[in-house]
Amino acid sequence: MNIRDRLEARSAHYSFRAKLAVVWILIFVALAVLFAAFRFDTAFMLQWLPFILAGVPLTILISIMGILLAVPLALLGALGRLSRNPVFNGISGFYVSFIRGTPLIVQIFFIYLGLPQLAQYAPGPLQGLFILGTITSGVLALGINYGAYMAEIFRAGIQSVGHGQVEAAQALGMTRTQTMRRIVLPQAIRVSIPPTGNEFIAMIKDSSLVGIVGTQELFFRASKIGRQYFQNLETLVIAALIYWLLTSIFSYFQGRLERRLARGYVREGGGPHGH
């Protein structure tokens, strides 16, 4: 038996998960060594941690409001893209194409800095609608942007509902609207919930872009302190770790939600529902 064979034989005793755990531990050890070697200012990090952490509620708030705006927009966008009405279809086609074809950061600046320029043309009482705060601008931009991406998710969800369902509803005398509202959408939304969770997690990360226009969220606070004391590496590491923690927590709950939703469509002891 040569060394390689012996190693393989030894290795076979341990499960894949155990080996995976060892790899992760080694990664963290390596990072800790790096951390020490580059003389990270831990005292500085601990000193400013509470200040940066204080941005977390705003980060979550912006993401939640953003997704709440994105869902109805996505639903309208999806219905429009499937509509036979040329006006509705055209407008939603433009919305999805234009928003997906331009950077989120440009959209944020457009709403925060571009819109106020139009205020001078608006009648007095309406001028306020064009001059928006950083948080409002950010939520609007995130909601509109994610609405366009999620429109495609909802559209796929609607199209995943079999044509037999539509025929059965129509054979019972239901109108198109009733069929959509009572039969197709409830099934479409069910399959769209897990990908919507993914979008929410992505939005938590993208909400950092709203910090660029001065919202006091997580990333803004981290980069502000970093620049002020020339210790960007320390504050950015803190920000990155917090984002990672947040997205991991929500991923965990999203995974549970996904399993729970699957259960309703699973036969007792059987495979998943084949629609």
Added chain:
Amino acid sequence: MGTEARPVVSLRGVRKVFGDNEVLKGVNLDVGPGEVVVIFGRSGSGKSTLLRCINLLEEPTSGSVEVDGIRYEAGPGNRPRRSAMREIRSRTGMVFQDFNLFPHLSVIENVVEAPVTVKRMPRAEADRLGIRSLEKVGVADKKDEYPIRLSGGQKQRVAIARALAMQPEVMLFDEPTSALDPELIGEVLAVMKDLALESGTTMVVVTHEMGFAREVADRMAFMHEGNLIEEGPPAELVGGARDPRTRRFLEAVL
């Protein structure tokens, strides 16, 4: 039967063209009240399309469809009238080959959905009616289950109850046993037989179950390449068909 009474279903010159394929070539059919008509013939002969033209799931290319006095004219110059379409559909019940139950609704919710949304029936009344429909097909004990938990035969019986709950003038069956495991076909045929013989339901059935047809049908109609070739009571048609194509088909399947 039913030659004097106004027919429940009356098709005149119904044509259906898909692309350059003429699936129905001008079909006339009358179904009287309480009558059970079985349409039979080879796959691709247009049987299902004909059935789907009755409740306008397929819109005829030309011709007219009349159900319970509601008339629908198809063809060039006639704009599709959605309200007439829905009137006809709410007077016909349809049972599909693959059930098409609503998977997100429980059995009773499946059954009361149309009475509540289409007929605006109060939920309590719809529930009573729904339970009666489910009892009729023998699955009332499953009323709170979801379709995924039912056997194929139970699913199809719930689908029949769902159609019955609209109290239709005519029931349309589109190969209702073709997707079922052989041992489950009997329970569905028994329910259909009961509807026909005990309840006097007007029925148009597309099926390959020739035993059922001979036992239950008032008339059998043979469909061939988009035409209704020949029709008559089972006793006359089986063994006494005039058209050689009908004879050949019957000899092959019986």
